[in-house]
Structures are given as structure tokens and as C-alpha cells.
Amino acid sequence: MDKEKENIQIKSETQDEILLAALKLFAEKGYFNTSLTDIKDAAGIKTTSGIYQHFKNKQMIASALYANIFDSLNISIDDIRRRNKKSSEQLHEIVDLLFRLTSEAPDVMQFLLVLKIHEFLPEEKPLLETAPFAKIIKIIQAGIKAGEIRNIDPVLGYACFFGIINQILCLLLTGALDKKPEVYQSQAWLAAWNAIAKK
Amino acid sequence: MDKEKENIQIKSETQDEILLAALKLFAEKGYFNTSLTDIKDAAGIKTTSGIYQHFKNKQMIASALYANIFDSLNISIDDIRRRNKKSSEQLHEIVDLLFRLTSEAPDVMQFLLVLKIHEFLPEEKPLLETAPFAKIIKIIQAGIKAGEIRNIDPVLGYACFFGIINQILCLLLTGALDKKPEVYQSQAWLAAWNAIAKK
DNA sequence: GTCTATACGCCGATAGAC
DNA sequence: GTCTATCGGCGTATAGAC
Numbered sequence: 001m002d003k004e005k006e007n008i009q010i011k012s013e014t015q016d017e018i019l020l021a022a023l024k025l026f027a028e029k030g031y032f033n034t035s036l037t038d039i040k041d042a043a044g045i046k047t048t049s050g051i052y053q054h055f056k057n058k059q060m061i062a063s064a065l066y067a068n069i070f071d072s073l074n075i076s077i078d079d080i081r082r083r084n085k086k087s088s089e090q091l092h093e094i095v096d097l098l099f100r101l102t103s104e105a106p107d108v109m110q111f112l113l114v115l116k117i118h119e120f121l122p123e124e125k126p127l128l129e130t131a132p133f134a135k136i137i138k139i140i141q142a143g144i145k146a147g148e149i150r151n152i153d154p155v156l157g158y159a160c161f162f163g164i165i166n167q168i169l170c171l172l173l174t175g176a177l178d179k180k181p182e183v184y185q186s187q188a189w190l191a192a193w194n195a196i197a198k199k
Numbered sequence: 200m201d202k203e204k205e206n207i208q209i210k211s212e213t214q215d216e217i218l219l220a221a222l223k224l225f226a227e228k229g230y231f232n233t234s235l236t237d238i239k240d241a242a243g244i245k246t247t248s249g250i251y252q253h254f255k256n257k258q259m260i261a262s263a264l265y266a267n268i269f270d271s272l273n274i275s276i277d278d279i280r281r282r283n284k285k286s287s288e289q290l291h292e293i294v295d296l297l298f299r300l301t302s303e304a305p306d307v308m309q310f311l312l313v314l315k316i317h318e319f320l321p322e323e324k325p326l327l328e329t330a331p332f333a334k335i336i337k338i339i340q341a342g343i344k345a346g347e348i349r350n351i352d353p354v355l356g357y358a359c360f361f362g363i364i365n366q367i368l369c370l371l372l373t374g375a376l377d378k379k380p381e382v383y384q385s386q387a388w389l390a391a392w393n394a395i396a397k398k
Numbered sequence: 399g400t401c402t403a404t405a406c407g408c409c410g411a412t413a414g415a416c
Numbered sequence: 417g418t419c420t421a422t423c424g425g426c427g428t429a430t431a432g433a434c
Contacts (some may be wrong), residue, residue, distance in 0.1 A: 030318040032231035035409060047419055048410080056411070116315060119229040128375050155376060156367070156383065160390045162364030167358040176327050177354060184355065191359045193393050234427055240431070246401055247428080 011161035015054045022061045031062060031120040062120055066152050070110055073111060073132045087143030093167055099185045113170055150192040150198045160195040209290055214253045216242040221260045222340060226309035230261060230319040261319055268307055272331045286342030291388060298384045301368050312369055349397045359394040
């Protein structure tokens with residue numbers, strides 16, 4: 001029983017190592033510049049064969065990463081929506097989350113924001129059809145209904161708000177904005193909210 | 200004499216065919232999903248060897264595209280700066296240019312906005328160090344000095360303004376905004392300008 | 399200067415011993 | 417279930433005939 005549990009633990013640990021290594025490398029060099037050899041080295045596995053114990057092929061590694069990231073994003077957004085009523089509060093917390101991720105897990109944000117996922121996961125739904133995105137649109141719609149946000153096409157509202165946020169996050173990720181992320185967060189929020197707020 | 204001129208003409212024509220075909224394919228499928236075989240087919244050349252008459256290797260095709268696009272962008276921006284004095288006018292015309300490009304040359308905009316150029320041209324300067332970018336920063340700085348634009352870090356101003364513009368252009372390119380580009384242009388301009396304008 | 403043939407490396411993936 | 421050995425194929429690039 002203990003032994004079995006240990007095996008499971010070990011298995012899932014190496015799986016996580018692979019995912020972590022792949023995430024780091026994909027974020028760093030891109031999917032196509034990363035070989036399975038690179039991944040096995042970074043994951044501390046002896047041969048590429050070991051990878052196939054856990055994933056059907058290279059694509060499935062990226063696919064698992066994609067799913068993981070969007071799942072946890074989805075959960076976070078659900079949580080945020082549950083804890084806050086006003087759209088402005090919800091969006092503020094989402095911005096907070098994204099800035100925190102940019103500081104603490106830049107690889108994740110790199111994957112999300114700069115990688116062109118459709119290029120190596122052509123089957124996957126585009127970002128705009130994912131659950132997190134749909135929920136953000138809902139938040140904006142609710143904000144319009146409540147009179148917090150001016151009356152525009154919700155997708156255009158998304159573009160205005162997250163256009164600013166994402167661009168700033170990208171500049172942070174590439175090091176073009178050299179001060180600490182926190183310095184820019186309040187300005188980013190103000191500018192983005194201002195771009196969609198009523199009046 | 201005439202013959203020589205004709206040869207030159209033909210040579211540069213096939214070179215253009217290659218560039219045009221490559222641009223289209225890169226924009227469509229990405230650099231790494233495009234093989235020289237694909238390019239030669241799309242360019243109406245018989246063998247991949249023909250490509251090597253005009254370019255040292257695959258990377259140099261992308262590099263030439265990159266240079267061409269940034270050159271013409273650079274020239275356009277120079278022209279715009281010459282013809283307009285106020286920052287608001289200059290930025291307005293740049294937005295106009297970008298929307299026109301998105302309609303008339305979506306492949307170019309795809310290359311500019313969504314392709315991760317550093318992934319296949321690691322030597323090339325990042326976007327933020329290119330001449331067009333530097334000029335845009337100058338426009339923003341001038342706007343701040345003239346009191347048109349509120350007093351912020353110019354790069355942050357860039358992020359606010361072009362974050363909105365670029366995001367909307369991306370959504371147009373991917374078809375997420377289904378109406379005609381012109382419909383969104385005025386709203387995009389208003390939102391973007393508002394995000395950096397004084398008061 | 400254009401096509402034929404081909405080299406060659408790299409990488410993803412598998413088969414099979416232990 | 418982990419490592420050895422290896423395959424097959426694609427894609428870039430070249431050498432050389434015409």
C-alpha cells in the first residue's frame with residue numbers, strides 16, 4: 001500500500017518534472033526550438049524514452065501544459081467572481097492575479113501571452129474560445145448592465161482593457177520596463193479601467 | 200543591354216515571388232511549419248535549389264521580410280512625422296496606416312503583430328529596439344512635452360496606446376471581431392488616445 | 399543558371415533487452 | 417519500468433550534370 005502510493009508519487013513527480021522543464025524551455029526558446037533531448041536533460045531524466053512513459057508525444061506535453069494553465073486560471077477566475085460582486089472589483093483582482101503570475105511564474109505568463117499556441121497545438125481551441133476568456137466577457141457584460149462600464153461591444157471592451165494589461169505584462173516579461181512589476185500595476189489598472197469605465 | 204535589364208528584372212521578380220510566398224505561408228502557418236518545399240510550391244519555382252539562387256538559407260528569407268517590412272514602416276512613419284506637427288495627429292495617422300495594412304496586407308500585420316520573430320531570427324534586434332519603435336516613443340515624448348499627453352513613462356504610454364490598437368488589430372486578424380475593420384477604427388483611436396491624453 | 403540527385407543531420411518515436 | 421539501440425523520415429542544403 002505504501003509502496004504503491006510511493007510509486008504513484010514518484011510517477012507523478014517525474015511527470016511534473018517533465019512539465020516544468022518543458023514549460024521553462026518552451027517559454028525560453030519556443031516550442032520548435034525545444035527538442036525532447038532538451039526536455040529530458042532539464043527534467044533530469046536519462047533518456048528521451050522516459051518521456052514516453054508519461055506522454056504520448058511532444059505535442060501532448062504542450063497540450064497538458066495548456067490544459068493545466070487554463071484550468072488553474074479558470075478556477076482562479078471562478079473564485080474571484082464568487083468573492084466579488086462588482087465588475088470593477090473582479091477585474092481588479094484579475095489584474096492582480098496576472099501581475100502576481102508575471103512575477104512569480106513568468107514562464108506561465110510567457111506561455112499564455114507570447115507563445116503562439118495555435119502554431120504547435122493546431123487542434124486546440126483558440127484563446128478566445130476558452131472558458132476563462134468567456135468568463136471575462138461575461139464580467140464585462142455584467143459591468144455594462146450594471147452601469148459601471150460604458151456601453152460597447154464586450155469583445156472590444158476586452159481588447160481595450162486587456163490590450164493595455166497584456167501589453168504591459170509583455171514588456172515586463174521582456175524586461176523593457178525595468179522597474180519592479182508592482183510599480184506599474186496601479187498605473188496599468190488605472191489606465192485599463194479608465195479605458196472602459198463609464199464617464 | 201535590354202537583355203541584361205530583362206534578366207535583372209526576372210531575377211528580382213522571382214525573388215519577390217519567393218518573399219511573397221514566404222510571407223503568406225509564415226503568416227498562415229508560422230515559420231517552423233513552413234518548409235522550403237512549401238515556399239517553392241507557392242512561389243511557382245520548380246525546385247528548392249532555385250531558392251538558394253536568391254537567399255543563402257531559410258532564415259535569410261525571413262530576415263529579408265523583416266527588413267522590408269520595417270523599412271517601409273519606417274519610411275511611412277517618417278513621412279507622417281513630416282506632414283503632421285501635433286503628436287495626436289501623428290498617432291492618428293499611424294493608427295490609420297495600421298488599420299489600412301490590416302485590411303490590405305493582413306499577412307504583413309500578422310508577421311508584425313503575432314509572429315514571434317525572435318524565435319526564428321534570434322540575432323535580430325527585438326521590436327523594441329527598432330527604428331520605428333524608437334520614433335513612436337519620440338512622438339509620445341513630444342506629446343508629453345507639448346502638454347497633449349499626460350506625464351507618464353513614454354514606454355508605458357506606448358503600452359497603453361498600442362496595447363489597445365494592437366489588440367484590436369489582432370482580433371481583427373483572427374476574425375474575432377466580425378464587422379469590417381473601419382467600424383472599429385474610430386472606436387480604437389478614441390479609446391487609445393483617451394488612455395494617454397491629458398485630462 | 400536551372401534541374402537531378404543526393405547527402406546528411408537532427409529529431410521524434412519504437413522495439414526490445416534487462 | 418528504465419535504459420540501449422536504432423529506425424524512419426523530413427527538411428535543409430549542396431554538388432554537379434546539362
